[in-house]
Amino acid sequence: MSSSTSDPRFSAAGPPRRPLRLSWGDERLRGIVWQLLVVGLVVSVFWWLWSNTVHNLEVRRIATGFGFLQREAGLPIGESLIPYTPADTYLRALTVGVLNTLKVAVIGIILATILGTLVGIARLSHNWLLSKLAAFYVEVIRDLPLLLQLLFWYTILQGLPGPRQALNPAEGVFLSNRGMKLPFIEWTSVHWLALLAMVVGIVLTWLYARVARAKQYADGQPRKVWPAGVALIIGLPLAVWAALGAPFTPDIPALRGFNFQGGITVSPEFFALLIGLVTYTAGFIAEIVRAGIQSVNQGQWEAAEALGLRRGDILRKIVLPQALRVIVPPMTSQYLNLTKNSSLAVAIGYQDIVSIANTTLNQTGQAIEGIAIIMLVYLTISLSISLFMNWYNARIALVER
């Protein structure tokens, strides 16, 4: 066939365009008018809200603007991931708050996923006691308000003995109502390099696993990935550490004055919040995981058993990959819930973004800016989680041909 008779559907020119008529009967003109009207309405509503707010703030002589962020905060913060003193600015104090929120959210999401998956699988177990225990856990945890659970955990942790009578379950580990003290090492640049080596090891292991899988597809022989993984993830950092002189100075907590000094601290506030969020969210995740596994047809189990696979292998290789399609979307909601629920921290004195922003807006009196900052932070975190989970969901979606 010659090129002149190509399929008209592939030609770049669209359908023939009619000229715009200035008549209500013209569909396109109607569309444009309606859109302009709606946009104008939305814009004017927002403009009205904005100008009204500004006007009323002026009338009440309430200061506005974000200039306060550069002022000295002077507020005390109990735990911080970055160096902070009360002489720092509000901006830095708020950053500490954001990091504290992220800390509890990230650790909480990881632990809740692990615990929730285990409980969800346990509930499907053939072991009567295990499945009933899991069911009991889910029902109790889901039915009690989270705030109540947080206060419960916090009260329990406060019931621990004081620092002088601290429980000492292992060498250098102290458990008191001031929190958990763990021994640590004096952290140097060598340790950072070792940590970097571990990251490199993880990446290399992942690449190695890909190559191994490609080979398996080619010749059908399964290859063991874990010996190389252990060598790369644990051996490589150890080698780096040893090569650079193996610095190791233990930092063991010791009672001095009112409290323990040295080591690392897990505060009761953080711990209570983490336990509360993890156990609560895990109850919901367990049900999602159970639903996901049960959504996979019983025939898949039977077919896999007929092939002689073990139960664990069936779960891992046949059922879970299919179940994930059902599990991931509701899981996103649970992750978002956990993150937002972390704002209940104010009740038990963990200084997250809400706690610090509240203090800030109270000391500066700039409530609207403070609330805007809180909303912006949660919106950013939540949207990031959603984006990541949507990407992951798209990746594991059933590939249909």
Place this chain on the structure above:
Amino acid sequence: MKALHRVVTRAAGGIALAATISLPVLAQPAVSGPTLDTIRQRGTLICGVNTGLAGFAQPDSQGVWRGFDVDYCRAVAIALFNDPGKVRYVPTTAQNRFTALQSGEVDMLSRNTTWTLSRDTSLGFDFTGINFYDGQGFMVKASTGVKTAKELDGATICVQPGTTTEQNLTDWARANRINFTPVVIERLEEVVQAYVAGRCDAYTTDVSGLAATRSAQPRPAEHTILPDVISKEPLGPLVRHGDQAFADLVRWIHYGLLTAEELGINAGNVQQAVQGDNRPDAQRLVGRTGGLGRMLGVDNAFMVNIISGLGNYGEIFQRNLAPIGLQRGPNALWNQGGLQYPPPFR
């Protein structure tokens, strides 16, 4: 979702401000004197008080609000309506109190609030005087053996957020090179619970608040209030800026109560004073001469009604604050070695 909602309403209250400021206020007249008219029209005063602080504002077993700050709300209600019952009390936390006043949810705050420059200006309030001179202190368990605040280096200290207390604490610690770990909990009950449970070595707030907390403990003698006072905390009622008439009324009720104590006029003898006290000062106070009440926009006998209902400043102090173990101290009258000095009631 619910949890987030709860936190936002509970902790911030700022949404309420945003909403009230952006939406319905357009219809209201903006400045100068609307509060008094609104209160009169409504027929009740809405008074922001503490959520529960023994001696200052706390509901009793019958649910009736009692306390030093509460009596100031009652005094304003008596001046306006000659009825101490025409008050609706709105319990406010340290964090949402300012929002409540700014947004018009309450007419006035009578809630142990420290007068500071920034609150007076950038928050848009008017403080109407100092009815209680306070200062920030520390309370520790007697068993720790701590005698002065300087010994608190390395301690864990419980503090409520959103108050001047938090900043005073860090200022003091920096000035004295003291390291401490803060435990910051919003609700009074929870922060006291954390201190009692031993989560903190010390609890810091205004000395009046410490006394109130200590008196509420099962064994008050187990707690020591350290002698160090690390800040000035002038407490008093406040109103929104821009309503001078209402601010004047609240201000002069306080001075009237002080003047009554100065003149020896109390709940027991105020009626005789109306009849037979010939001192010019006393005659002006009880409204027989001078027409001072009219100038404030209330009945000339407003102080008589207040004093016969609540007593003078000394009686209000005695009734509410003596039981929690507070001395008059700086709150004695100026002619008895204190700081309470009313301008002339004329």
